[in-house]
Amino acid sequence: MDPMDAIRVTFFEECAELLESLEAGLLALHAGTQDADTVDAVFRAVHSIKGGAGAFGLKPLVAFSHEFETALDALRSGRLSPDVAAVSVFLRAGDQLGDLIEACRNGDTPTVPDTADLMGLLAGTDDTAVSSDPAVDFAPVMLDLGVAPLFDDAFTDMPEATGVPDNRTWIVTFEPLPDLLISGNEPLFLFRALEVLGRIEVEALLEGLPPLGNMDPQVLGLRWMIRLIPSAPDLTETEIEAIFEFALDLCVVDICLAPAPTIALTSAPVTHQSATPPMEGLRQQPDEPGLDSPPRTEPCSPLPPDAPATPLPKPPPMTTIRVDLERVDRLVNLVGELVISQSMLAQGMMRAGLDQHSEAVTNLDDLQQLTRDMQDSVMSIRAQPVKSLFQRMTRIVREAAQSTGKDVRLETDGEGTEIDKTVVERLGDPLTHMIRNAIDHGLEDPTARAAAGKKPTGVVRLSARQQSDRVVIEVSDDGRGVDRDRVLERAIARGLVPAGKILDAGEIDRLLFLPGFSTSETVSSLSGRGVGMDVVQRAIRDLNGTIAITSTEGLGCAISISLPLTLAILDGMIVRSNCQRMVIPLSAIIETQTISAARIERLGSRQTVVQLHDRFVPMVDLAQGMGFPSALRSRSDGSADCDAADDDETALLFVQSDDSGPFAIRVDAIEAQRQVVIKGLGEDFGHVPCVSAATILGDGHVALIVDPAGIAATSGLQTKRPTPALFPESSLQ
Amino acid sequence: MNQTATIAPSVASAGPVDPLEDRSELLTFRCGGQRYAVDIMSVREIRSWSQPTPLPHAPPFMRGMVNLRGSVLPVMDLAHRLGSPPTDDDPRNVIIVIQDRARVHGLLVEAVSDIVHPRMDQLQDVPQVGDGDDNAMADRLFVVDDVMIQVLLIARILPPIGTQFAGTMT
Numbered sequence: 040m041d042p043m044d045a046i047r048v049t050f051f052e053e054c055a056e057l058l059e060s061l062e063a064g065l066l067a068l069h070a071g072t073q074d075a076d077t078v079d080a081v082f083r084a085v086h087s088i089k090g091g092a093g094a095f096g097l098k099p100l101v102a103f104s105h106e107f108e109t110a111l112d113a114l115r116s117g118r119l120s121p122d123v124a125a126v127s128v129f130l131r132a133g134d135q136l137g138d139l140i141e142a143c144r145n146g147d148t149p150t151v152p153d154t155a156d157l158m159g160l161l162a163g164t165d166d167t168a169v170s171s172d173p174a175v176d177f178a179p180v181m182l183d184l185g186v187a188p189l190f191d192d193a194f195t196d197m198p199e200a201t202g203v204p205d206n207r208t209w210i211v212t213f214e215p216l217p218d219l220l221i222s223g224n225e226p227l228f229l230f231r232a233l234e235v236l237g238r239i240e241v242e243a244l245l246e247g248l249p250p251l252g253n254m255d256p257q258v259l260g261l262r263w264m265i266r267l268i269p270s271a272p273d274l275t276e277t278e279i280e281a282i283f284e285f286a287l288d289l290c291v292v293d294i295c296l297a298p299a300p301t302i303a304l305t306s307a308p309v310t311h312q313s314a315t316p317p318m319e320g321l322r323q324q325p326d327e328p329g330l331d332s333p334p335r336t337e338p339c340s341p342l343p344p345d346a347p348a349t350p351l352p353k354p355p356p357m358t359t360i361r362v363d364l365e366r367v368d369r370l371v372n373l374v375g376e377l378v379i380s381q382s383m384l385a386q387g388m389m390r391a392g393l394d395q396h397s398e399a400v401t402n403l404d405d406l407q408q409l410t411r412d413m414q415d416s417v418m419s420i421r422a423q424p425v426k427s428l429f430q431r432m433t434r435i436v437r438e439a440a441q442s443t444g445k446d447v448r449l450e451t452d453g454e455g456t457e458i459d460k461t462v463v464e465r466l467g468d469p470l471t472h473m474i475r476n477a478i479d480h481g482l483e484d485p486t487a488r489a490a491a492g493k494k495p496t497g498v499v500r501l502s503a504r505q506q507s508d509r510v511v512i513e514v515s516d517d518g519r520g521v522d523r524d525r526v527l528e529r530a531i532a533r534g535l536v537p538a539g540k541i542l543d544a545g546e547i548d549r550l551l552f553l554p555g556f557s558t559s560e561t562v563s564s565l566s567g568r569g570v571g572m573d574v575v576q577r578a579i580r581d582l583n584g585t586i587a588i589t590s591t592e593g594l595g596c597a598i599s600i601s602l603p604l605t606l607a608i609l610d611g612m613i614v615r616s617n618c619q620r621m622v623i624p625l626s627a628i629i630e631t632q633t634i635s636a637a638r639i640e641r642l643g644s645r646q647t648v649v650q651l652h653d654r655f656v657p658m659v660d661l662a663q664g665m666g667f668p669s670a671l672r673s674r675s676d677g678s679a680d681c682d683a684a685d686d687d688e689t690a691l692l693f694v695q696s697d698d699s700g701p702f703a704i705r706v707d708a709i710e711a712q713r714q715v716v717i718k719g720l721g722e723d724f725g726h727v728p729c730v731s732a733a734t735i736l737g738d739g740h741v742a743l744i745v746d747p748a749g750i751a752a753t754s755g756l757q758t759k760r761p762t763p764a765l766f767p768e769s770s771l772q
Numbered sequence: 773m774n775q776t777a778t779i780a781p782s783v784a785s786a787g788p789v790d791p792l793e794d795r796s797e798l799l800t801f802r803c804g805g806q807r808y809a810v811d812i813m814s815v816r817e818i819r820s821w822s823q824p825t826p827l828p829h830a831p832p833f834m835r836g837m838v839n840l841r842g843s844v845l846p847v848m849d850l851a852h853r854l855g856s857p858p859t860d861d862d863p864r865n866v867i868i869v870i871q872d873r874a875r876v877h878g879l880l881v882e883a884v885s886d887i888v889h890p891r892m893d894q895l896q897d898v899p900q901v902g903d904g905d906d907n908a909m910a911d912r913l914f915v916v917d918d919v920m921i922q923v924l925l926i927a928r929i930l931p932p933i934g935t936q937f938a939g940t941m942t
Contacts, residue, residue: 376842665828718844729828733844741825741837
């Protein structure tokens with residue numbers, strides 16, 4: 040890969056993180072947090088995106104983030120109070136920034152006019168937010184300058200500088216990153232190079248300095264503000280930027296024109312993006328009442344109380360490293376193999392008849408402990424908190440609320456719950472769908488809510504929690520709940536359920552998961568596209584998860600998803616059928632029965648049904664369903680490790696599959712319940728029906744992981760779906 | 773089993789021994805009563821027999837899969853694939869692990885015989901007999917000690933990627 044491309048990839052990865060912290064910050068503001076740290080974090084995120092975008096020449100991104108930053112700076116300097124209206128504008132801008140980054144990442148350029156649109160929107164709303172906010176007081180700069188002499192000497196030159204008749208004075212803020220000196224750069228040379236362009240006034244900004252004890256002699260703690268009065272009137276920003284060319288990624292340079300004295304609002308934010316507190320100090324009258332004080336800093340106190348305002352001492356993120364996911368996966372695989380080898384070794388030693396208390400056996404126990412620990416830690420590398428996922432959902436809620444005209448609040452809980460990275464990624468679409476559904480179908484209109492005696496703001500709750508070795512994610516709303524009469528009516532109208540059939544409440548709720556089911560009377564832009572909960576269900580099943588719905592009429596509806604912590608390991612029941620050991624995912628199994636206790640009836644010549652509670656469900660022999668010829672049985676009967684089918688052991692596993700109702704799988708024996716390491720079947724195998732993957736058992740043998748839905752399909756158990764058979768061989772039945 | 777031990781070192785040493793350009797290097801083996809050969813560069817390793825786990829709804833020549841140091845290796849009964857009766861389960865059988873670009877596959881054969889270096893002019897084209905499908909599997913022929921050996925093209929033996937195994941069940 041071209042090195043530049045690699046850096047570009049890193050940039051976009053960082054963008055994703057920055058967008059997350061941006062959104063987190065904005066949400067905190069939305070929730071009422073007003074401290075300077077939060078505002079600064081938000082500002083920094085946008086600023087860093089802008090910086091990176093500049094380096095890659097992503098003009099639309101630079102332009103938009105610049106506008107965004109400008110508006111945020113107004114917030115930072117206290118001219119704009121973070122009220123709900125302003126923060127929603129920022130939230131929307133954040134969404135737009137995300138879209139823009141996505142477009143840039145995909146290499147799209149036609150988004151340029153689009154951004155102009157967005158900028159106009161932002162600028163417009165920003166202005167109105169400013170002017171409509173009584174707390175904001177933007178004193179003309181001239182007044183500020185009048186009191187400027189009250190400040191430290193460092194600023195006494197400011198009045199004459201702004202006395203320059205036009206906008207020609209440039210203000211360059213130069214903030215070295217920690218590596219600047221190490222890479223052999225020297226700020227003095229940069230300043231000298233600047234001096235060639237005109238008269239410069241350099242001023243060191245001290246407020247980011249760490250305490251003496253923490254001082255690293257290799258790191259410049261200082262920042263500088265340089266006022267450049269160019270000798271040539273037509274000096275451009277690019278020319279100034281060129282000076283810093285070799286140090287660009289080692290420092291943050293901000294170049295802007297000094298404010299014209301009389302233009303108060305429109306140009307003031309531009310200078311503000313330089314983010315230097317002394318400028319803010321200048322702009323704000325020290326004795327002005329009614330100003331939001333937190334972002335204001337004493338210009339020259341060496342150790343201001345809100346030191347984090349400067350991006351220089353970067354806090355925690357230093358403790359993480361970026362690792363290619365492929366490498367982690369390789370490690371996960373290797374450890375999986377180690378676990379298998381270890382258990383093979385253990386079985387081998389057992390067979391060798393070693394003494395339980397011999398040294399070898401105890402050492403092996405230690406080894407086992409170590410491999411377990413190792414497996415856990417490796418798995419935890421892939422684990423990620425669901426926070427990022429939940430944050431993305433806030434946007435979905437905003438958009439859905441906007442387009443439905445409903446007032447919606449999202450409550451989240453358990454954001455720190457960790458789950459496999461792939462699961463987090465693949466949950467995005469199903470969760471989006473569920474949330475849109477909850478808002479579109481679940482929540483009532485404000486009027487209907489008022490009639491039901493509920494608060495006008497509907498609540499959608501998104502929660503995650505770990506329950507033993509699974510993670511449960513729940514989306515609930517306080518809306519009207521599932522309208523069961525209408526669901527049943529719709530299902531009958533669509534031919535999903537025979538007319539006149541009596542279904543209990545839970546069964547009706549589950550109808551929502553049938554393919555092609557949509558309850559909305561009108562097809563809305565949000566949901567109701569004909570694909571719906573069945574897609575969600577399939578996505579969750581693909582992750583070895585289960586999905587359940589509970590609904591209370593008039594009080595709301597909750598859909599909970601239970602997922603394994605990792606995709607690399609599966610909880611399975613190891614069964615034997617026809618001398619083959621196979622694994623059935625535990626998530627699919629509803630119930631098990633011994634064959635002697637089960638009530639089995641024959642239907643016709645080949646079909647068998649078995650009683651499950653108060654109904655009869657079809658029964659399939661596992662080996663037959665998998666298409667293993669019965670010849671295999673007689674052939675392998677001679678081999679020592681295969682016992683003839685023993686009726687005492689024969690058991691029935693009741694499983695639930697996607698498309699058909701529950702059915703029973705007959706196996707010769709249930710051997711164990713165990714966690715198995717999933718080994719995907721590569722494309723070498725082609726499409727293998729009835730099998731989702733394979734695993735390697737403790738004795739080194741390969742066992743298939745059964746896909747119950749596949750068995751149902753190949754055995755023709757499509758009781759509820761009148762659609763044409765997808766599998767022609769289903770004539771098997 | 774002991775074949776594994778004897779063949780492996782010679783595979784390793786064969787590389788630098790004969791780099792002559794007009795010679796090819798082939799691994800010969802016995803399978804279904806016939807002698808075959810494959811290009812040694814496509815052979816990754818030779819493994820002793822282990823009982824494959826059958827795959828559902830697979831074509832009859834797919835014997836199943838075995839554990840290849842923690843990953844799952846599909847194994848094909850080569851004799852059956854080439855139209856002979858299926859190979860019996862026998863601990864003396866061996867599995868030749870072959871690699872065709874990214875695909876790794878096991879070929880179940882009766883025994884591995886030798887490594888030979890026929891000159892290019894010793895390799896004959898396959899005479900066209902009818903339009904039998906099996907002909908297409910053999911690329912060239914050559915004779916060693918009065919025994920005809922068919923040189924197989926790996927890419928032709930392997931089932932096409934993405935083959936739907938479904939529906940082949942009887």
